[in-house]
Amino acid sequence: MSREKQGKKWEKNDYLIFCFEIQxxxxxxxxxxxxxYGGMNMGxxxxxxxxxxxxxxxxxxxxxxxxAFEDINPQAPVHVxxxxxxxxxxxxxxxxxxxxxxxxxxxxxNKLAKEKGIxxxxxxxxxxxxxxxxxxxxxxxxxxxxxxxxxxxxx
Numbered sequence: 231m232s233r234e235k236q237g238k239k240w241e242k243n244d245y246l247i248f249c250f251e252i253q254x255x256x257x258x259x260x261x262x263x264x265x266x267y268g269g270m271n272m273g274x275x276x277x278x279x280x281x282x283x284x285x286x287x288x289x290x291x292x293x294x295x296x297x298a299f300e301d302i303n304p305q306a307p308v309h310v311x312x313x314x315x316x317x318x319x320x321x322x323x324x325x326x327x328x329x330x331x332x333x334x335x336x337x338x339x340n341k342l343a344k345e346k347g348i349x350x351x352x353x354x355x356x357x358x359x360x361x362x363x364x365x366x367x368x369x370x371x372x373x374x375x376x377x378x379x380x381x382x383x384x385x
């Protein structure tokens with residue numbers, strides 16, 4: 231039942247919350263579409279568009295090779311996606327030429343963990359590979375998760 235029908239008016243924050251919920255819904259629908267109807271080419275990649283600034287994100291780190299931003303559907307108090315600017319679909323596609331890039335991602339994760347205040351208490355760095363692992367966007371990315379006690383086994 232809408233707030234108006236309950237005799238309550240919407241507050242300013244109610245509209246903001248509603249907008250974020252709608253945004254999450256559209257992103258979820260998009261990710262489901264991608265998951266069930268195949269991968270994307272580089273031109274359609276949502277992370278490539280975020281890196282280029284074509285899609286807004288809350289950037290927390292950037293250097294010449296890496297872009298990191300807050301996850302729009304956080305699974306922990308700290309949930310940052312760390313993405314190489316080079317489009318690599320999944321971890322299986324990384325080559326020997328990508329060793330330095332992957333190492334740089336780990337260094338960026340360590341830096342972000344310290345900045346976000348989760349380095350001492352602990353954090354998790356996760357990369358999914360292919361659909362059964364939960365990979366929804368086919369551009370390799372690392373999830374930096376922290377700010378709460380993690381459980382084992384995951385998933």
